[in-house]
Structure formats: structure tokens, C-alpha cells
Amino acid sequence: MTLAPPERYADLDHAATTRLRPEALEAMTPFLGPRYGNPSGTHLLARDAVRAVDDARERIAGHLGCEPGELVFTSGGTEADNHAISGGLPPRPGVPLCSAVEHHAVLDTVLALGGRVIDVDDRGRVDLAHLAALLDELGTEVSVVSVMAANNETGVIGDLDAVAEVVRAHEPDVPRTPVHTDAVQAAPWLDLRTAVAAADLVSVSAHKLGGPKGVGALVVRHGVTVAPLLHGGGQERARRSGTPDVAGIVGFAAALDATVESRVDDVRRVAALRDRLAAGLLAAVPGLVLTVLDREGEAGSGEGSGVLPGICHVCIPDVDSESLLFLAEGDGVYAAAASSCASGAQQSSHVLRAIGVDASLADGALRLSLGWDSSDDDVDLALEVLPAAVERVRSFG
Numbered sequence: 001m002t003l004a005p006p007e008r009y010a011d012l013d014h015a016a017t018t019r020l021r022p023e024a025l026e027a028m029t030p031f032l033g034p035r036y037g038n039p040s041g042t043h044l045l046a047r048d049a050v051r052a053v054d055d056a057r058e059r060i061a062g063h064l065g066c067e068p069g070e071l072v073f074t075s076g077g078t079e080a081d082n083h084a085i086s087g088g089l090p091p092r093p094g095v096p097l098c099s100a101v102e103h104h105a106v107l108d109t110v111l112a113l114g115g116r117v118i119d120v121d122d123r124g125r126v127d128l129a130h131l132a133a134l135l136d137e138l139g140t141e142v143s144v145v146s147v148m149a150a151n152n153e154t155g156v157i158g159d160l161d162a163v164a165e166v167v168r169a170h171e172p173d174v175p176r177t178p179v180h181t182d183a184v185q186a187a188p189w190l191d192l193r194t195a196v197a198a199a200d201l202v203s204v205s206a207h208k209l210g211g212p213k214g215v216g217a218l219v220v221r222h223g224v225t226v227a228p229l230l231h232g233g234g235q236e237r238a239r240r241s242g243t244p245d246v247a248g249i250v251g252f253a254a255a256l257d258a259t260v261e262s263r264v265d266d267v268r269r270v271a272a273l274r275d276r277l278a279a280g281l282l283a284a285v286p287g288l289v290l291t292v293l294d295r296e297g298e299a300g301s302g303e304g305s306g307v308l309p310g311i312c313h314v315c316i317p318d319v320d321s322e323s324l325l326f327l328a329e330g331d332g333v334y335a336a337a338a339s340s341c342a343s344g345a346q347q348s349s350h351v352l353r354a355i356g357v358d359a360s361l362a363d364g365a366l367r368l369s370l371g372w373d374s375s376d377d378d379v380d381l382a383l384e385v386l387p388a389a390v391e392r393v394r395s396f397g
């Protein structure tokens with residue numbers, strides 16, 4: 001049975017996933033049909049698959065500003081993060097560090113390996129003094145420093161250059177401490193060549209930018225050693241065993257091509273939609289707080305705001321987000337309270353805690369996220385539905 005959405009609905013949960021871009025679907029289709037070869041073989045069908053994967057690798061590497069040989073295809077952002085932090089199997093010795101606002105794919109891996117968490121400021125940007133203090137304390141024991149390129153709940157863009165500078169300044173040590181960045185949320189919006197230039201390890205995921213789910217990549221810059229996380233047939237130059245998802249990789253490349261091609265226009269258009277949504281909610285919902293967007297300035301400034309164009313994070317006093325999301329869904333508006341998690345259960349957000357949002361305010365957190373196919377109609381419906389839903393939740397008392 002399909003749970004089909006109603007005729008009129010607004011997907012304001014693009015940070016969770018996006019619709020497949022038509023270019024990706026078109027590019028993938030032959031590889032789900034007649035071009036089904038396994039690139040590990042030697043015959044014609046296999047060589048056809050090798051060629052397709054090589055071509056996709058070259059295009060993706062070009063967009064990311066790395067060599068094709070520095071790209072390791074993975075099953076998505078989670079695997080890339082786990083691989084980067086652990087350093088593979090066996091894990092890289094030492095203590096991993098990450099910021100307090102990382103996605104669980106990073107944070108939980110760091111904690112599982114006995115790592116330490118770097119404080120952040122009230123927008124979620126790394127406290128560079130705390131990072132320096134941890135590097136002073138742990139010295140050569142630090143195995144990796146991981147700071148995300150942009151946050152998946154608030155959309156705040158990190159200062160990776162500054163983080164890398166602090167790490168490099170602490171480094172008479174050889175081999176040097178790798179800097180990792182989770183660029184999964186940044187990839188649909190920002191030119192990742194800057195992140196790739198600053199970091200040693202970079203994670204990306206196709207399904208956040210109009211590609212298929214279950215495929216992503218870890219950029220491993222030359223000179224950085226990682227052991228394989230998955231051992232087996234030696235695919236991906238023995239860095240990631242397992243038969244590659246050829247159709248997925250081809251779709252990833254096509255989606256990234258399309259993303260890069262329309263990026264300037266998409267950023268401008270979606271930032272304007274997001275700013276209209278933020279300003280509209282601020283005007284219509286008494287007490288609503290824009291969590292990281294400035295009240296006047298950033299509704300309007302979009303690209304220069306230090307926040308991804310697609311994300312509008314708000315906190316609504318005297319409302320619990322679960323009830324609000326339930327009512328909004330009934331009227332066709334789909335959003336999220338925090339980041340998506342496997343159980344679908346609402347957990348309190350470690351990100352909001354880390355940036356000092358009051359717990360009672362955080363109970364009414366709402367992440368509204370737009371994507372490449374968002375439209376004025378989505379914002380119109382959200383502005384129609386959400387203020388009324390807040391009023392109803394508040395009336396329950």
C-alpha cells in the first residue's frame with residue numbers, strides 16, 4: 001500500500017532527503033536495466049560498468065576539486081563519516097575530536113572511540129580557543145579533528161579554514177592530524193572546492209542533492225592514510241570493498257552536475273523563498289524566535305547570511321513540536337523537529353542544547369528546509385497552515 005501525499009502539500013523537509021532530479025533518474029535507468037554489469041569483471045558488460053563508474057568519478061572529483069583517485073564511493077554520508085573518524089579497521093590510534101553540533105554519524109563514532117567534544121558558540125561555530133586547548137592537552141594523541149561544513153538542523157555554515165589553521169598551527173607532529181568535514185548538508189548549496197582544499201577528509205551524500213539514497217563518497221586527500229572500513233574484494237583500490245552501486249554512482253554524478261549547473265540560481269531563488277517563509281512566520285506567530293537567522297538582516301540577505309539558503313529553523317514558545325508537526329501534516333505541511341532519526345521519535349536536540357537554546361524553547365523547535373524543487377506554493381501553504389496550527393496547539397493549553 002502506498003501512502004500517497006494529498007494533491008496539495010509542501011515538503012519542508014529537504015534536509016532529510018530530496019526528490020531525485022530528473023537528470024539523475026534518466027542517467028541511472030539504463031544501469032537498472034540492460035547495463036547491469038559488475039565493474040569487478042573483465043568482459044564487455046563489466047567494462048561498460050567500469051567506464052560508467054570512472055566517468056562518474058571524474059565528474060564528481062572535478063566538482064569537488066580533488067583527483068578522481070582521491071574519491072572513495074560509499075553507501076552514503078554515514079559510512080563516509082564512520083570511515084573518516086575511525087580511520088578504518090583497525091581504527092586509527094588516538095583520540096578523535098569533533099564539534100558538539102555534529103550529526104550523530106560523526107558524534108556517536110567519536111564518542112564510541114573515546115573521543116572528545118569541542119565546544120561551540122551560540123550559533124554552533126567551533127570555539128577555536130577550546131579546540132586549541134584540547135590540541136595542547138592531547139598533542140600527538142589527536143587522531144582526527146572533525147567539524148561539519150554546515151549544520152543539518154540550523155543550517156549554520158562552519159569556518160573550516162579557521163579550524164584547519166588552528167590544527168596546522170599545533171603541528172610539529174608527523175604524520176599530520178587529519179581534518180575531516182561532513183559536507184553532506186553543504187553540498188547542495190556551497191562550492192565544495194573550498195572545503196576540500198581546507199580538509200583532508202570530506203564526506204558527501206547523493207540523496208541530499210537530488211541523487212539516489214544509499215550512495216555517497218569520502219574524499220581522502222593524497223598523503224592521508226585510511227585503512228579500509230569494509231574488507232573483502234578490494235574494490236575502490238582496496239579502500240572500500242563491496243560491489244559498487246553503479247546506477248547509484250551514475251545518478252550521484254548526474255545530480256551533482258545538475259546541482260553545480262544551477263547552483264547560483266538555486267541559491268538565490270531558495271534563499272529568497274526561505275527569507276519570505278522566515279519573515280512570514282515571524283509576523284504571523286506571536287513569540288516565534290528565528291533560532292539563528294537575524295531578525296532583520298538575514299531575512300533578505302540569503303547567501304551572505306552564514307546560514308544555508310534552504311534552512312529556516314525556528315523555536316516557538318508554548319508549543320511542543322510533536323503536536324505541531326502532527327497538525328501541520330494533517331494540512332499537508334511536512335517538516336521536522338530536529339534532524340531525522342531512524343526511529344522517527346522526537347529526541348531533544350543536542351545541537352540546540354550545545355548552542356544554548358533554552359530547553360522549554362527547544363521543545364517547540366521546527367526545522368523547515370527547502371530544496372532544489374521548492375516553490376512559492378510551498379511557502380504559501382506553510383504560511384497558511386503553520387500559524388493556524390500553532391494557535392490550535394496553544395489552545396489545547
Ligand code: PLP
Pocket residue numbers: 015016075076077078079081103105148151152182184185205206207214215216339340
Ligand atoms: N551528515 C549529515 C550532516 C547529515 O545531514 C546526514 C543525513 O541526514 C548524514 C551525515 C548521513 O548521511 P546518509 O543519510 O547518506 O547516511
